[in-house]
Structures are given as C-alpha cells and as structure tokens.
Amino acid sequence: MEDRHSRFELKTLLETSRLLIESHDMDFVLNNLLLITMGKLLITKAMVLIYQPAEGNYVVTKSKGRNCPEEGTKISFPEPERVKEQSIIRQDLDDVALPEIIEGETQCTLFNLQTSNHHLGFLCLGAKGNKQPLSDHEQEFIESLAIISSVAIANSRMFTELRRINRMLDRKVYELNTLFDLSKDFNMMVDRDEIVRIFKFAMLGQMLIRKFFFILEHEEERSLAASSGIKGQPSQEEIDTLFNFEEDLVEVDESVEEDVPFLKKNEIKAVIGLNFQRDTIALVGVGARANGEDYTRSDYNFLRSLGNLALLSIQKSYLLEERIEKERMEEELNIAKTIQRGLLPDPIPEIEGIDLSATNVSSYQVGGDYFDVAQTPDGNYLFAIGDVTGKGVPAALLMANLQAMLHVLLPIEITLAEATDQINDIMYENTPSDKFITFFWGKYYNEDKSFRFVNAGHNPPIWLRKGENESRELEEGGLILGAMPTTTPYHEERIILSEGDILVFYTDGVTEAMNPEQTEEYGEERLLECVRKNRDGAAKEIQDAIIQEVNAFSEDTQYDDITLIVLKVL
Known part of the structure; x- marks a missing residue:
C-alpha cells in the first residue's frame, strides 16, 4: 500500500513538473502550487511570499484561505539573512524568530523557494485540518514540489523579462524607423x-x-x-x-x-x-x-x-540664409566651403588616455570631405570620416545630410552595422545615381580601449601597433554608401588598442596627391613610411609630418581636400 502511495506521489510530482515548467504564467504556477499542496495535505490556509531584494522584504503574491493577508501585503522577518538560509521553518518549533504570518495561526510551516543561485521566497502553509504536524514524508513531498515550483517561477520570470526586452526592441526599431523617415523629410x-x-x-x-x-x-x-x-x-x-x-x-x-x-x-x-x-x-x-x-x-x-x-x-536653414544674405551667392564655391567647414567639430574633444589630432586642409576646389569626433550618451566616442563624389554645393549638402543622420543616431542603442544599413538605404533612395559616399566610422570604448568599426568603401585607416613595422588596414564593412540598396548587411569588427598604438584615418586627398609632372601619386606606402618614421612623436606631430611630406611631394599644388585624424594611445 505504501509503495502504491509513493508511486502515486511520484507520478503527481512528474505531472506537476511538466505542467509547471512548461507554463510561463506566474499566476498559473503559484495557483497550482497552492492547490496541489492544500489538496494533498488538507490544509485550508496557504500563501506564497515572493522576496523583494531591493526592499529586503516579502510580498504576498498568492494566498488562499480565511485570515490570510491580502495579496500585495508586505511582510518582513526579524532575521532576514538567517531566514533565507533555512529549507523548512516551523513556527514555534524551530529556533527562528517569525512574526504572526497568518492571523490566529501558530503552526505555520515555511518551505524555501530557491534555485541554485537565488532565493525566490517561501511557500507558507497553515496548520493541517487535524492540527497534526507535517510528517517527514509530507515534508519531503512538499520540498520536492517547492523545488519544481522554484524552477517554474524562475522560468516564468525569465520569460516575462524576455517578452519585456522584445517589446522594448520592437519599440526601438519603430522609433529608429520613425527618425529615419523624419530625417528624409527634414533634409x-x-x-x-x-x-x-x-x-x-x-x-x-x-x-x-x-x-x-x-x-x-x-x-x-x-x-x-x-x-x-x-x-x-x-x-x-x-x-x-x-x-x-x-x-x-x-x-x-x-x-x-x-x-x-x-x-x-x-x-x-x-x-x-x-x-x-x-x-x-x-x-x-x-x-x-x-x-x-x-x-x-x-x-x-x-x-x-x-x-x-x-x-x-533649423541650424542648416539659418546657415544657408546667413550665407545667402552675406555673400548673395557670388560664388557657389565659397558658400559650399563655409558649409563644409561648419560641419567639422570645433573644438576637437579631449579623450582621457588618447592623444588625438584632426584637421581638414581645404583645396581651392570644394570637396565632400568630412570628419567628426563626438561623445556618445554612454560616455564613449564616435569617430567618422568620409568623402562625397564630386565637388561644390551638392557634395557639401550631401555631407551635411550624412552629419545630421550621424548626430540623430548618437543617443540610439543600435550597432554600427545596422545603422550603416539604414544610412545606405536612405542615401540610395534620396541621391542621384552618380552621387555616393566613401565612409568609415568607429566607436572607441574607454573602459577596455576597444574600437568597433565599419568601413563603407573608404580608404582603409592604418593601424600601426607599438614595436611593429607591419601595419594592418581596417577594411571590414561593405560597399560605398548610396551606390546600391543594402542587399548584403554591413559587417563590423572589434579590435583592442594598446599603449603606443597609432590609428591614422585619411581621405584620398592624401594618397592621391600628385607630383608636379602628374605622373605619380604619393600613395599608401609613402604614407605608412611617414607614420613609421614619426611614430614616437605626438599625434599632432605625426599629422603635421604627413601634411608636410605630402606638400613637399606635390610642391604645394593641392587639387583635393586633405583630411586626417591621428589617434595615439597614451
């Protein structure tokens, strides 16, 4: 008879385990925990107390029976840490101080609801109908049920949190799409x-x-x-x-x-x-x-x-109006040059642990060169450099639109690769077929000196590590912006910078500078050798050495903008 009873209890536990663990509804889990327990032991009063870590107390989450505290009632224990360590606490029998949990009940028993890592709360049972204490066999059964229920409660919490995160992500995507749509209107x-x-x-x-x-x-x-x-x-x-x-x-x-x-x-x-x-x-x-x-x-x-x-x-509209009023569009070149200069960061941000220098040397022509260094809301820094095809006002305005999109993205929690996908599609839909942008951007993280980047068809920046002569080019990314819709997602890469490492970002005005005979370009090899020779200097010294060498090579004849960002880890 006892074996048959044990087999019945085991079957009950197995069925309960499947029922509770498969459920992601906290109310269903707690309700079944009380009903099974009360039905098995013929108990008329029971409730579940869930631990609130932030407040250090317990809240009655589910209760059944007369005189039980209402759901939502908060309960505190005199020795909270000691109470959490107990598997079973019998009121007035064990040496643990407990308040009167259920009005008029002096024989409450608390079963700890816990996983291997966390204390979740207690299953609180009133006295049995016959006023007899729980037998060892009954305690073992309830303990087993408490273990199963604890797993189900933890799973339910995790599922609820995942649903909350998914809702939040859906909302983020919706907000981002809204901002991009409005960006097209504003631009x-x-x-x-x-x-x-x-x-x-x-x-x-x-x-x-x-x-x-x-x-x-x-x-x-x-x-x-x-x-x-x-x-x-x-x-x-x-x-x-x-x-x-x-x-x-x-x-x-x-x-x-x-x-x-x-x-x-x-x-x-x-x-x-x-x-x-x-x-x-x-x-x-x-x-x-x-x-x-x-x-x-x-x-x-x-x-x-x-x-x-x-x-x-609005600032763009003011800028355009001011330029028109002051110069009356006497020269398209001068207006575009002013717009382009106004897009560049001034002053360059100071970053702890980084020696940074950046410049844009304008040519007589107005190009579409652009760079930016901006602090993100999380305290890290965004670096960007780009070059629009063509010259004049169209190139400058296209770069202004790119800058607007970058600043819109600063507070948004989205990866560089995903943001580049969106920027490319907007550029493709809203620019002529002969207009596109080579673009590189990356995010520097202060905490671990890591650098995540995406290269959209731009001249690969140089990464020269301390003590090494061979450099690495940062090429990971995808196609230039605006040339075609995003069919293959952009990829981003993460590198770790160390003391003495140097990053050099540049536009083609550096490497495509021509000698006076127009027969040879300055090229990547000369640029890399210049960085090697001046690697012990400060970022400003490396930058000035590059510009001086390019000017000497071309004998101060400049046909395109020269844009440089030099970053050196201190």
Whole structure:
C-alpha cells in the first residue's frame, strides 16, 4: 500500500513538473502550487511570499484561505539573512524568530523557494485540518514540489523579462524607423516654419504629447519657436533660468516649479536640452502623455533625437540664409566651403588616455570631405570620416545630410552595422545615381580601449601597433554608401588598442596627391613610411609630418581636400 502511495506521489510530482515548467504564467504556477499542496495535505490556509531584494522584504503574491493577508501585503522577518538560509521553518518549533504570518495561526510551516543561485521566497502553509504536524514524508513531498515550483517561477520570470526586452526592441526599431523617415523629410526642407510644423506633428502623433514648447536660441536671442496647448509665454528671466540648468534632462518637481512658475502653470513634466557643438541652444518642454503613461529613459532619448533632428535642420536653414544674405551667392564655391567647414567639430574633444589630432586642409576646389569626433550618451566616442563624389554645393549638402543622420543616431542603442544599413538605404533612395559616399566610422570604448568599426568603401585607416613595422588596414564593412540598396548587411569588427598604438584615418586627398609632372601619386606606402618614421612623436606631430611630406611631394599644388585624424594611445 505504501509503495502504491509513493508511486502515486511520484507520478503527481512528474505531472506537476511538466505542467509547471512548461507554463510561463506566474499566476498559473503559484495557483497550482497552492492547490496541489492544500489538496494533498488538507490544509485550508496557504500563501506564497515572493522576496523583494531591493526592499529586503516579502510580498504576498498568492494566498488562499480565511485570515490570510491580502495579496500585495508586505511582510518582513526579524532575521532576514538567517531566514533565507533555512529549507523548512516551523513556527514555534524551530529556533527562528517569525512574526504572526497568518492571523490566529501558530503552526505555520515555511518551505524555501530557491534555485541554485537565488532565493525566490517561501511557500507558507497553515496548520493541517487535524492540527497534526507535517510528517517527514509530507515534508519531503512538499520540498520536492517547492523545488519544481522554484524552477517554474524562475522560468516564468525569465520569460516575462524576455517578452519585456522584445517589446522594448520592437519599440526601438519603430522609433529608429520613425527618425529615419523624419530625417528624409527634414533634409529636404529649408523653410523653418515647415520644419517646426513637422516637428510639432511628430510630437503629437508619435509620443501622444498634447502640451509642449520648443525654445530656440539664435544670434544670442532666446524665444519660443513652437508650442502646443501652452498658456501664455515664459518670461525672459524664466527662459534664461531654463537654459542655466546643468543637466540636459530635468524632470520637473516642486523646486523647479518654484524657479519657473511657467512650468507649473502648463503642467510641464520634463525639460530636455538640445546641444549643437557642445552648447545648449534649444529646449523642449513636454507635458503628460495623453495615454497617461510615464516617460521612460527610452522616451527621453527619442525626444532628444527628434529634437536634435529638427534643431540641425533649423541650424542648416539659418546657415544657408546667413550665407545667402552675406555673400548673395557670388560664388557657389565659397558658400559650399563655409558649409563644409561648419560641419567639422570645433573644438576637437579631449579623450582621457588618447592623444588625438584632426584637421581638414581645404583645396581651392570644394570637396565632400568630412570628419567628426563626438561623445556618445554612454560616455564613449564616435569617430567618422568620409568623402562625397564630386565637388561644390551638392557634395557639401550631401555631407551635411550624412552629419545630421550621424548626430540623430548618437543617443540610439543600435550597432554600427545596422545603422550603416539604414544610412545606405536612405542615401540610395534620396541621391542621384552618380552621387555616393566613401565612409568609415568607429566607436572607441574607454573602459577596455576597444574600437568597433565599419568601413563603407573608404580608404582603409592604418593601424600601426607599438614595436611593429607591419601595419594592418581596417577594411571590414561593405560597399560605398548610396551606390546600391543594402542587399548584403554591413559587417563590423572589434579590435583592442594598446599603449603606443597609432590609428591614422585619411581621405584620398592624401594618397592621391600628385607630383608636379602628374605622373605619380604619393600613395599608401609613402604614407605608412611617414607614420613609421614619426611614430614616437605626438599625434599632432605625426599629422603635421604627413601634411608636410605630402606638400613637399606635390610642391604645394593641392587639387583635393586633405583630411586626417591621428589617434595615439597614451
């Protein structure tokens, strides 16, 4: 009879194991754990306590029976660390201090719910119907059931987290596609009113924001450029106070409302600063969302990206207007040259542990050379260099569009390879067939000195390691941008830099410089030899040596821009 009983219990455990572990529903797992336990032992009161590590207490997640605490009730134990170490705790029988867990019950038994690595909580059982203590056999059965349930609970948590991450990734992809679509619209606009109108509709439609304002600084004047649902105008003093906030993101609280009553009057929830070349020149204030959801860090990043996109387009429109007013388009060459120079970073960021120098030496012609060094929101740095086919205003504007897309991508969590796929498709769809870009970009990580890069048909940068004469060319990537749609995804590669390593990024204005007879190019071998000879110098010295040698080779006759970035690990 006992063997038959044991076989029945074993079958029950096996069936329960399959049922619970295959389920990803936490409520189903906990409900079945209580029902099986209460049915087996004829117990009328039971509940599951789930551990909350951040608060150091337990929450009643599932309970059944009279006088059991309501679900959501928090419970603390006098000796929490000691309690977590026990497999079974019998109230008033074991030497462990417990509060009155179930009102009127003095014979509660707690079974530890745990995996090999984590304590999850307790299965708490009231007294049996006959008031007899649990037998050893019954305790073993419940312990086995607790082990099975612990695995099921852990699996359910993991599945829930995976679903949350997948939802977050889906939302990221949607936001990225939205930004790229808006980028195409903005890049075709030079009318600021139209740019502001599209920005306003994006705020209302994409984020369900009914109240917002956009304050812009231009020529040292700060004013309200756009708004929706806003009552009145902020005073100049209030605007100046907003611009003086140290953080780029300020969530409005009582102290902020005291400093800027305009925010309280319009129920503004957060103010986001927008930067251009390290200076805050615009602000976006947002009210509550129409669906009542709180803003997440991802939402703020999307708003910042959207604002930066509009801001860059507005700045481009101002830049074009200013050039037209001042020079009246007397020379297409001069206007394009000014636009191109305005796209380059000034000053070059200082990076801890890196000696960095970069320059663009313009020729008499205007080319499409471009480079950028920008800090990403995670504190690392992005390096980019490129060259557009052709010269003049078309090449300069095409490079301006590329720069706008790069700055939009800075706060977005996406790999370089995926971003390059998107940039290439946009360039292909929105540029003539004879316009394309050779492009190289990479991200430097401060923590481990690693460098991830994608080369889209650009002159491969030189990587010269300390103590070695042979260099390596950074070629991994794919086709030039804009030549054809992305059929084969771009690839990225990761390298680790060490002390004394040198990276040299350059455009073809360096290697294709011609001698006076127009019979020979300067070439990659001369460039590499110049880097070798000057490897012990600082980054600026290496850069100057290259330019000096190129000029000497061509006898100061320059037909194309010379663009260089020299990075040396200290």
